[in-house]
Amino acid sequence: MAALSPRDAAAVLASAIPPPKKAANLLDPFSLKRVLDDTTSEVVLERGYVENVKLSNLKMSIGVITCAIALAAQFYPKKFPENKTFLIGCIILYVIFNVILQYVNLTKEKQYILFTHPFPGSFSGTGLAISSKLPRSSDMYTLRIESADSQHILALPPVELTKSVTKWFTKDGVLAEDIFWDDVESLLDTYENESRKSK
Incomplete structure (x- = not known):
């Protein structure tokens, strides 16, 4: 098999890298929220949670x-x-x-963007319910993680993160995905630490 030329190799590498996530309009809170919500779902599912699609x-x-x-x-x-x-x-x-x-x-x-089953292999009887808010006249995005069944005996207290969207988007509307990803993972860590403390 013939080796790829440097130009072809660069083209293959470029096609393998997904394009950066971008909000269509920085002045449109729905556009910003959609990008953040979709990325949040990716982080949670990448962590190993399985989406509950019953609803x-x-x-x-x-x-x-x-x-x-x-x-x-x-x-x-x-x-x-x-x-x-x-x-x-x-x-x-x-x-x-x-x-x-x-x-x-x-x-x-309501404002939920994702429901999950309990984490595979855990003894928790409830999955996650993740919601978000971005008011029309504000730049403050709030992400909340709580138990999918708040009445369950093993339900944990909810955790929240509130930050300005300016911390995650460039002036061109491109999401600084690594920063946002870290923030969501930190919030998940906080919630999961509560789970360990309750045992």
Whole structure:
């Protein structure tokens, strides 16, 4: 097999390095929060936690049912007004399932960005629930780690980190990933140390 030229080797190396994470607009808190939230999830999963997708699956199931209701109403073989009763039923069901979805969002999902199962091999009976906040008129990002089941007997006290996003983003909107990664890992260490103290 022929050796790669220096130019080809450099191209292969460059393609193997992922591009830096960047916020589309530094003035848009949703853009900044999305980058930070996604990176937080990467750090936690890289640590060995396994994502609990039960809530996501529930929301997807409700969404699929809602879409099926809309499709049934659209393609029902009879024409209006013969299908009037069927359409009224579909509208009522569509509203009910949308209300259920909003209820799940408001009461279960809240500001959480990630739920996990208990750490593999640990004796903890609860995983993590990770949430974040970045108010519209503030540069202060708050990351919170707590037990996924706060009522569980082994639930630990939550830990929080609040810092200005200016500590993690350059003026071009590029995330200083190594700094943010270290901060998230330190917060995880603090939470896991609480777990060891409780034993």
